[in-house]
Amino acid sequence: MAVQYRWATLGCGVIGHQxxxxxxxxxxxxxxxxxxxxAKAVQFAEQYGIGKVYDKIEDMFQDPDVxxxxxxTPHNTHIKYLRQALAAGKHVLCEKSITLNYYELEEAVKLAMEHHLVLAEAQTIYHMPIYRALRERIDRGDFGPLRLxxxxxxxxxxxDMKNRFFNRSLAGGAMLDIGVYALSFARWFMSSCPQEIATQVLYAPTGVDEQASMLLKNEQREMATVMLSLHAKQPKRGMLSFDKAYVELMEYPRGDKAVITWTEDGHKEEIVAGETANALCYEIEDMERTVAGQKDFMHLDYTVDVMALMTKARQDWGMRYPEEE
Structure with missing residues (x-):
């Protein structure tokens, strides 16, 4: 699928380059x-042969050709730019986490609806082909009911307490930076949003969450455990347990392979779909299809659920960012 729309990038860090x-x-x-x-924008444009560089960020929102x-940009700047972009009639794909909290996202969703625009979070899990392949098999009943x-x-x-990961003024912390992936994985496979949530937290010296654990349960009695850390290496591993099998995905934020172990005899089956290297290509294509009105490929409803869970966790901890005080 060739690119159909004129895209502008606000921010030219690692994700901007990707x-x-x-x-x-x-x-x-x-x-x-x-x-x-x-100056960074000029350098970025030269590197990729991009024809237009804005002198001021605000000029992007007013450009009729975008x-x-x-x-x-950093998490805590998102709502400011979302307000301006949506009010100016632009569709927006926003890096995760899409906002600081549920209330900011609620405001952005309302703006998008008022202006008939597509608003979405750039959550790779909702677009990698492996997740759609697994959902098809789950919906078909291949594995039986999901248990945990x-x-x-x-x-x-x-x-380094000045680094954005630990910096409270840059909305640092495990939940918004990496928890958003784990909870998006959970929401993708759960039949409904978890209604019960229990959490624990350990703080970095700056007051952001360095480590967190979560227990989740929904109305269908599906359960999930989540363990996050910014200062203890773990594999990026997701495991789904069903009646007939369990399914493992490694490097799941941009996963392209799942291993199924069948309960009855222990034999393994491997599913490969998509390519990790094309993660942003899948996001671009799904965003363009949604803007074109083909159908909704962006799952903003899941994004809202995940943001509600992250906000609830931080409220339980009493952890706030400067913008929330």
Missing amino acids: LAEAMQRLGGNLYAVGNRTH DIIYIS MTLNFGSYKPY
């Missing part, structure tokens, strides 16, 4: 770039 590369892999290119540091804006899942995501970040 976006530009994905656009070119799809046979297109970003139309424009904006960044808080203008169809879709990809926002990849376990999700791990841990990285070892050195203690």
Whole structure:
């Protein structure tokens, strides 16, 4: 599928570069770039042959030639830019976590609905082909009922309290940075949003969540455990347990392979779908299909559920960011 719309990127960090590369892999290119540091935007545009660089970020929102804006600035800036982009009539794909909390997201969703726009979180899990392949088999009843899942995501970040991972002023912490993946995985497979939630937290010296655990249960009695850490390495591993089998996915944020172990005799089956390297290509394609009105491929309803869970966890802990005080 070739790129159909004119995209502008707000932010030119690691994700911005991946976006530009994905656009070119799809046979297109970003139309424009904006960044808080203008010189970086100029350098970025030169690297990828992008024709337009905005002197001020606000100019992006007022450009009549822009169809879709990809926002990849720090979490705590998202709502400010979402307000401006949506009010100006732009479709938005926003890097995760899409906002700081449920209340900001509620405001953005309302704005998008008022202006008849597509608002979505750039959550790879909702777009990687392996997840659709598994859902088809689950819906067909191949594995029997889902009973529980376990999700791990841990990285070892050195203690640099100015780094965004630990920086409270940059909305650091495990929940918004990596918990969003684990909870999106859980929501993708659960029959409904968990209604019961219990959590524990350990804080970094800056007051953000360095480590967290969660227990979840929904109305269908499906359960999940989630373990997150920014200072203890764990495999990115998701496991789903059904009556007839259990399913494991490694490196699940951009997973492309699942291993099924059948309960009755222990034999294994492998499913491969999609490619990790094309993660942003799948996001771009699904966003464009949704903007074109084919059907909703973006799962904003799941994003809302996940944000509600993350907000509830932080409320239980009493942890707030400066913007929330």
